[in-house]
Amino acid sequence: xxxxxxxxxxxxxxxxxxxxxxxxxxxxxxxxxxxxxxxxxxxxxxxxxxxxxxxxxxxxxxxxxxxxxxxxxxxxxxxxxxxxxxxxxxxxxxxxxxxxxxxxxxxxxxxxxxxxxxxxxxxxxxxxxxxxxxxxxxxxxxxxxxxxxxxxxxxxxxxxxxxxxxxxxxxxxxxxxxxxxxxxxxxxxxxxxxxxxxxxxxxxxxxxxxxxxxxxxxxxxxxxxxxxxxxxxxxxxxxxxxxxxxxxxxxxxxxxxxxxxxxxxxxxxxxxxxxxxxxxxxxxxxxxxxxxxxxxxxxxxxxxxxxxxxxxxxxxxxxxxxxxxxxxxxxxxxxxxxxxxxxxxxxxxxxxxxxxxxxxxxxxxxxxxxxxxxxxxxxxxxxxxxxxxxxxxxxxxxxxxxxxxxxxxxxxxxxxxxxxxxxxxxxxxxxxxxxxxxxxxxxxxxxxxxxxxxxxxxxxxxxxxxxx
Numbered sequence: 055x056x057x058x059x060x061x062x063x064x065x066x067x068x069x070x071x072x073x074x075x076x077x078x079x080x081x082x083x084x085x086x087x088x089x090x091x092x093x094x095x096x097x098x099x100x101x102x103x104x105x106x107x108x109x110x111x112x113x114x115x116x117x118x119x120x121x122x123x124x125x126x127x128x129x130x131x132x133x134x135x136x137x138x139x140x141x142x143x144x145x146x147x148x149x150x151x152x153x154x155x156x157x158x159x160x161x162x163x164x165x166x167x168x169x170x171x172x173x174x175x176x177x178x179x180x181x182x183x184x185x186x187x188x189x190x191x192x193x194x195x196x197x198x199x200x201x202x203x204x205x206x207x208x209x210x211x212x213x214x215x216x217x218x219x220x221x222x223x224x225x226x227x228x229x230x231x232x233x234x235x236x237x238x239x240x241x242x243x244x245x246x247x248x249x250x251x252x253x254x255x256x257x258x259x260x261x262x263x264x265x266x267x268x269x270x271x272x273x274x275x276x277x278x279x280x281x282x283x284x285x286x287x288x289x290x291x292x293x294x295x296x297x298x299x300x301x302x303x304x305x306x307x308x309x310x311x312x313x314x315x316x317x318x319x320x321x322x323x324x325x326x327x328x329x330x331x332x333x334x335x336x337x338x339x340x341x342x343x344x345x346x347x348x349x350x351x352x353x354x355x356x357x358x359x360x361x362x363x364x365x366x367x368x369x370x371x372x373x374x375x376x377x378x379x380x381x382x383x384x385x386x387x388x389x390x391x392x393x394x395x396x397x398x399x400x401x402x403x404x405x406x407x408x409x410x411x412x413x414x415x416x417x418x419x420x421x422x423x424x425x426x427x428x429x430x431x432x433x434x435x436x437x438x439x440x441x442x443x444x445x446x447x448x449x450x451x452x453x454x455x456x457x458x459x460x461x462x463x464x465x466x467x468x469x470x471x472x473x474x475x476x477x478x479x480x481x482x483x484x485x486x487x488x489x490x491x492x493x494x495x496x497x498x499x500x501x502x503x504x505x506x507x508x509x510x511x512x513x514x515x516x517x518x519x520x521x522x
Contacts, residue, residue: 140174143181148190150174155201159208162255162296170201203312203325208254210329211295211308215252218331219297253296255305261289266333268311287311292332307332349373351383356422356516357435358390359448369398379403407440410461411476411495416440419492419499420517423447427512436513438492443477445486447511455484459493485509 140152150173157168171179173193180188218225264272264286274282289312297304313326355367371385381402389396409416421436431450436443441461448454458481477493489505491497503515 139178140172141178142174143178146177146190150177150190150193157201157208158205160251160253162253162294164253168254170197170204173197199323203327207293207310207327207329210327211293212252214308214329214331215295215297215306219252220299250298252298252306255294255296257291257293259289259291263290265290265309265311267309267328267330284313287313287328307334351385354517356420357433359433362428371398371400373402407442408461410441413495415520417499418517418519418521419515421489421492421505421513421515424504424512424514432511434486434511434513436488436492443488443492444481445488447484447486453484455486457482457486457488459488487511489513 142149152172152174154172154175155170157170159168160166161168176197177188177190177193180193217228268287268290271282271284272286275284291310291312293308293310295306295308297306308329309332311328313328315324315326318324350370350372352368352370355361355369358365358367361367367388367390369385369387371383374382374384376382381404383400383402384397385400386395386397388394407416417438417440419436419438423432423434427433432447434445434447434455436445438444443457443459445457446454447456457479459477460480462476462478487507487509489507491499491505499515499518501515501518503518505513505515507513
């Protein structure tokens with residue numbers, strides 16, 4: 055739950071209430087990845103008329119052996135794929151609606167409201183995440199449940215902001231009247247024009263990280279099971295909300311725990327939503343490596359099968375570090391077939407490198423074959439990054455040569471002392487000789503330097519970096 059699309063504007067509507075319906079025969083429980091709540095757990099029972107559109111989610115356990123890949127690539131604002139189409143999936147036999155339902159939740163950018171994906175987009179998202187056994191006939195019911203719960207969660211946040219968004223003094227004036235009087239004034243719209251409505255900037259699912267409050271409930275349930283026994287929340291979300299007061303904007307982090315309860319007397323699902331500001335509500339406590347201002351990178355295609363020597367092809371994108379150490383890249387580059395600029399997504403994993411021998415700085419060199427070599431059908435690239443050298447050459451006869459050298463260390467992880475064993479060739483396909491300069495400690499390789507390998511290939515350095 056809590057997966058919105060953020061690429062089109064939707065007119066702002068009243069942010070009160072939860073207007074999104076749930077089908078009568080829905081027997082689905084919410085999966086991990088979606089927002090909801092109430093600070094003192096209160097039962098949220100959805101209405102029964104059927105709804106027409108929806109919002110994708112990550113199922114709790116659709117299959118024991120169908121788990122989403124850690125390399126799934128998401129829009130960093132909502133951790134959802136940014137380019138899902140409305141096209142029917144292969145082997146899909148059920149027609150799913152493509153209409154997208156607007157939420158009542160304003161975007162932090164001010165450009166309209168967040169918009170839920172259509173059932174077709176939701177189904178495509180599940181397939182891309184590896185859930186190939188998803189029942190397409192259940193998708194509309196699933197998304198209706200989640201749209202309804204998202205709206206309920208937002209209504210709770212709006213109420214928190216109404217009470218506390220103008221400072222502790224004003225919050226005390228509201229709260230000292232009591233819950234009933236406070237809610238009555240809210241229903242009348244009292245003072246609603248004093249403070250701009252909050253906006254949802256972004257959100258993230260953290261299903262594997264239990265909140266302190268949820269953990270305490272589990273401990274109390276173990277000590278006093280008759281009073282506190284409850285199943286742990288099936289999901290947790292953090293919503294980052296923009297609060298504006300007296301012209302000042304502040305980002306507030308809300309925490310949402312999701313609990314499922316027994317079905318009601320009519321057999322309809324019941325959910326308990328616990329929404330509250332985080333103990334450290336400002337963005338300062340935001341998990342590092344998960345939501346972070348991205349770095350912008352440009353990648354040079356020094357060797358490209360679709361380009362001639364000297365013809366520069368580049369792609370560029372924003373890099374979003376993830377908590378598992380990988381980096382998601384969202385970028386764009388010309389399609390080599392059509393020439394049109396298209397978006398792409400890639401997942402990167404940084405591998406640590408070490409210093410070689412007595413070198414005091416890390417080095418990174420990129421060498422490519424020269425234009426003269428290309429005239430006879432040879433294209434190749436050599437790269438050294440720290441203690442790894444790797445090369446690939448394709449000849450005019452269709453032959454591919456590959457080589458990889460690694461700095462050899464002893465069993466303790468220390469650098470080998472025997473100079474004859476410092477570099478070890480770990481991969482060799484065909485004959486590809488690396489210029490000896492690349493192995494020499496402290497050798498300065500500069501951009502524009504021309505070298506020749508013992509196999510007669512001419513190389514030129516196109517990139518050279520050193521760093522501590």
